[in-house]
Amino acid sequence: MQKRDDGHDTPATDPMQPRLLALLEELIQETHPDRCNGVPVRLNSRLDRDLGLDSLARSELLLRIEQAFGVRLPESALLADTPAALLQLLQSRSATKQQPGKPRATVSPSAPEATHGSFGPATGAPTEATTLNAVMDWHLQRHPDRPHLYLYGEEDDPQILSYGELELGARRVAAALELRGTRHGDRIALMLPTSRDYFVAFFGVLRAGAVPVPIYPPARPAQLEEHLRRHGRILDSAGAGLLITVAEASSVAHLLHAEAPQLRHIVTLAELDEQPSSAPPHPPEASSLALLQYTSGSTGDPKGVQLSHAQLLANIRAMGERLEATPDDVFVSWLPLYHDMGLIAAWLASLYYAIPLVVMSPLAFLSRPLRWLELIDRHRGTISGAPNFGYELCLRAIPPERIQGMDLSCWRVAFNGAEPVSASTMEHFTKLLAPAGLRRDALMPVYGLAEAAVGLCVARPGRGVVVDSVNRDRFAASGEARPEYDPAAAQGFVNCGPPLPGYALRIVDDQGHTLAERQEGDIEFQGPSATDGYFDNHEECEKLRHGDWLRTGDRGYLANGDLHVSGRRKDVLVRGGRNIYPYDIEAAVGRLEGIRKGCVAVFGSHDQATGVESLIVVAETHVEDPAQRRELHGAIADTVVAIVNVPADDIRLVPPHSVLKTSSGKIRRAATRDFYQQGRLGERAPPVWRQVAGLTLRSWCRRLRLGLAEACNWAYYAYAWSLFGLGIGLLALVGLPLPRLAWRWRAAHIITRALMPLAGIRLHVHGREHLPGKRPCVLVTNHASYLDVLVLTAALPCTMRYLAKEELEHRTATRLPLTRMGALFVERFDPRQAERDMQQVEQAVAAGDTLAIFPEGTFHPEPGLDDFHMGAFLTAAHAGVPVVPVAIDGTRRLLRGREWRPHPGRVAIHLGSLLQPEGSDWNAALRLKNDAYDFILRHCGEDRRRRG
Missing domain, CATH: 3.30.300.30 (ANL, C-terminal domain)
Known part of the structure; x- marks a missing residue:
């Protein structure tokens, strides 16, 4: 026998040791070809400190060991600190000679294959629920035995947890917490790995009326002491009185009291096991705090994002609507549960929509990335995703031959978020998995942040990865994202999609002024899930808010309403999907x-x-x-x-x-x-005086550029409104005095058509051939801006009579021009007068007039297509005339809400085919309304507006 470098005995003739060390040497030469610290590879060398192997490189090492020795290592091999520890695992596994086999061999064929359908289909969604607790109650009333979680550990078969089983465990935890004095609103910290314990503990805290505070667990038991020391500040910031964690933490619990003196209990889930009472304790309200989400890695100045039940549900519903989520989907996830993407987007969203969630731990993914794809194949996963490094790891660790026999055609949403998205990574990932049926259009870059719950910008499924190529020099010099078609001069930015329904984005300069499209600046947002601030951190809350908007800390620009992220203003690093x-x-x-x-x-x-x-x-x-x-x-x-x-x-x-x-x-x-x-x-x-002089000069140059940009903006405002004023004056002098309405409209059309290019508005009209000529019809269109009437008048060479609110008839400045242009005034608030007005409208249509109506009634500053009122469609049905749906795309970006600062840009108008009424009753009008709404929704460039 001979002594190993770590002091243990190993056979002198053991052939595994030199082969293992040779594999290590080969990998190190590939990853660090310029390694010059002179440290040889020994059995007791530290893989991270001495050899510089990060988690991605260690995943590659495990794959090579399995292939070279014909064994399958456990997930814990990723935590091995030294080659000696790997050798010990290798020796224990080699005795059984487990072959890695083909891709699907790592999952037992006898395990349940997507058994979530065995208990009948789930129908509907808890749309009336106002809390996560109420969401669980909704599912328990309808399908308590429906499998909710498929938990994969070391074994090939999953542990299945139904809604009822999750609820039973949560109620027992809630009862135990109540006995320990937990009160409504108390913060309970969770430091648990991905396991049944985590899910039961999290929902048990909610059932107790308390607030869960997820903290990422230690990667290695040997580092638990240092890990707890650094997380004491988070516990102190949250004011957590109880920590639910692993059993190993009890021996070092005293270390936390210096940093978090209010921490009273450190317990394991096994200690929280009490018989639940019949009535749930402390049901929360919609406005109650549901989660404190601490930004990953923030130990120096921890910031806990406050998220209420209402905010979480608003974001989950918006994401589900955009992704067209249903209970027929299957979500496969390895994402960490202490991170908002794994916790909210994967688990809580799946809980809400009754989507079966197949879960593996992040450690399992890092040690064997192929298993992620195997589980998608096996369970016919439709939704799954990762930060960019996850896709990159698959490219590095999975050879093409390992995906033979896989079928990933079921994967319809493969999202990429939480760190910068690489178009190159996505392209190579698509090519790798194309033989397995992965569709290119399934890939989906997304953008979000904890301050919005999780999701903020998500495209509709099926678009794929879109890259915006801009002129590199122009972007670097002025921040203008000017399109560039020469690859040598271009810089690409990945399109992260438009804001979710009900959300709004804006790009601002250093002074907080809103910038035009394709101009880089700071990204700010509004939305129903926007956090109320950071827990007990007034100073950081002030930095977060900018009036009614929230700062993201990121920079980017908008193009056609879609977000393109260019960088981060904050100093946080993103490594392995985690903020450092x-x-x-x-x-x-x-x-x-x-x-x-x-x-x-x-x-x-x-x-x-x-x-x-x-x-x-x-x-x-x-x-x-x-x-x-x-x-x-x-x-x-x-x-x-x-x-x-x-x-x-x-x-x-x-x-x-x-x-x-x-x-x-x-x-x-x-x-x-x-x-x-x-x-x-x-x-x-350089000397300090030169540095100061250079900084001063650059500062003044930047101020000058910003001042010139602001001056140009104001010059355009003045120029545009002068043009509009000139157009109104010409119409008043030349058009309004004309004796016939058709002549007056012709004059208005010519004047506005001439004004468009002068104002920098590029007008594109599609489907003008659908206009019925001289026959009467009802034009219905979305309403997004004060510019809508102007662009419609410029786009459509026909005589129209607009419906206007009756208040405008009583204003001297508007009564005469609107009356001369044939407007019909209708009452909005008195039902009896409104009915009489609509009778006059129907008579006008019967007399051969064409009506132009905004069935939304009004417009809002934030994007979104509102529901339509029935008046226009009842008029068309009663009069027996067709409806022409008209979609306006772009006016909101040119003149947002009720602002008075216009911008140049592109406007597209789409006219749909004639919709003929099939009768004169309510049902006929309803069909007209639904068909018109569907057409306008498809072409207006915005999503359906969410109510409530």
């Missing part, structure tokens, strides 16, 4: 002996080709001895891993004054990153 904040790392590295305190910069360097963001540490030091620098390099690597559980991709030791700072001493991370990417780290910084 630089401040904790900088402070810890700065405390190391030999490092200049306050002279450390941590930032991300984004790889455009792969979409992966590297973690870079730049630290100043006076140390020049090579051996001491290697020791310092290793100490920094240890510190980074201890804080964020992932290794740094690159550590640079640089001379003093290499890390760039502001004049007030703050680290300039973005500027240091630019120097790093340009290979200029270590350059001697």
Whole structure:
């Protein structure tokens, strides 16, 4: 026998050890070809600190080990710290010689195949529910035995949890919490891995009327102590009095009291097991706090996003409407449950729509990405997704031959969000899985943030990945996203889709002024799930709000109403789908002996080709001895891993004054990153006076550019309104005095048609041939802006009589021009007068007049097609004349809401085929209304407006 490097005995002739170390050497040479720290690969080498292997590289290593040795390693192999630990697992598994086999062999054929249909189909949705508790009650009344969760662990067969079983476990937890003094609104922290315990504990907290606070669990038991120390600040911020966690945490519970003195209990789920009472305790209200979502990795200054039951349900319903979710869908997820995408988008949305949720842990995905695809195939998954790194990991870890025999044609929504989306990654992923039936149009970039619950911008299914190519130099110089068709001069931005129904976006400059389309700025949003702020953090709440809008911290631009994200204003890094904040790392590295305190910069360097963001540490030091620098390099690597559980991709030791700072001493991370990417780290910084002068000059130049842009905007406002005023004057002098209504409309058409290009409005009309000529009809169109009448008049060369609200008849400025243009005034509030007015409208149609009606009645600042009133369609049915549906797309972007600041741009008008009434009764009018609404909804560029 011989001694291993870690002190354990291993047979001297064991052939596995050299083969394993050779695999490691090969992988390290591929991932770090310039590795120069001189550390050989030994059995006791640390995979992260010494060898620089992150979770993605370790996933690749496990795949190669399984293929080389013909065994299947457990998920826990991803947590192995050293080659010795891997060798021990390899030796134990090699005794059984489990072959990895074909792709579907990892899932037992005897396990239930999508058994969610065995208990009958679910119908409808809990649209009247106002809380998550009420949603669960709705399902329990209709299908308590319907499988809700398929939980995959180490075994090939899932653990199935029905609605009734989840409720029973939750009620027992709620009763136990009540016995421990939990009151309505108390915050209960959850630090649990993906398992049955998590789901039961989460809903048990809700049943107790308390507020769950998810915290990500430790990746390795050996790091539990440091993990709890760093999360004490989150527990303190939330004011959590109880923590539900794993059994291993009880031995170090005392460490939390210094950071979170109000924490009274640390318990496991097994300890929360009481017989539930018949009545549920403390039912919450719609406005009650349902969740505190702490931004992942935020330990220095934790911010807990407050989300009520109403806000969560509003976002879930909006996402479900956009994705056309039904109980026939199947959601497959490995996303972390402490993150909003895994918790809300995957689980709570599936709970609401009675969608079976197939769950595997993030660790299982990282150790074997192929299993994600296998479960989609096996359960006929229709919805699933990942951050960009998840798709990239599949490309790196799954060879094409491993997908043979798979059928992924069922996958209709493959969303990509939570970190920057790489079009290249999506393209390669499509090519990899095309032989398995994955459709290109299933891929869906999305955008969201915890402050909106989770989802904010989602496209309709079936669009695929759309990339907007803009001129690179123009975008860098002025922020203008001008389309560019020359690939050599173009920069691409992925289209993240339009806002969800009921939500609105705007792009603003540094002064908070709204920018026009295709102009980059800060992204702000409004919507029914917008958070009320951060829990007990007034200062951060003030930073979040900008009037009635919320700041996202991201930058981007709008094009045709769709969002294109260009970057992040905040300094947070995204690594492996998790946010990492630089401040904790900088402070810890700065405390190391030999490092200049306050002279450390941590930032991300984004790889455009792969979409992966590297973690870079730049630290100043006076140390020049090579051996001491290697020791310092290793100490920094240890510190980074201890804080964020992932290794740094690159550590640079640089001379003093290499890390760039502001004049007030703050680290300039973005500027240091630019120097790093340009290979200029270590350059001697210019004198302070030159830095100050340069900053001052750039500041004044930027102010000048912004001032010129603002001046140009105001110049256009003045110019546009002067044109409109000129048009009104010409119409009053030339058109209104004309004796015939048809002549007056012809004059109005000519004047407005001439004004459009002068005002920079590009008008495109489609389907003009559908107009019935001289025959009467009823034109119905959506109403989005004050510009609607202007563009309709310019687009349609026919005589029309608009319906106008009666208040305009009593105003001197509007009565004469509207009367001369043939407007019919109708009462909106007195039912008897409104009925008499509509009789006059019907008489006008019977006499041969063409009516133009906005059946929505009015318009709103935010996008969305409102429901239609029946008056226009009853008129058409009673008079026996056809309805012409007209969709206006673009006027809201040119003149939003009740603002008076117009913008140039494109407007499209689509005329539909004639809709002939099939009778004169209510049902005939209703069919006209539904057909017209469907046409306008398809062509107006907006979604159905949500009520309530």
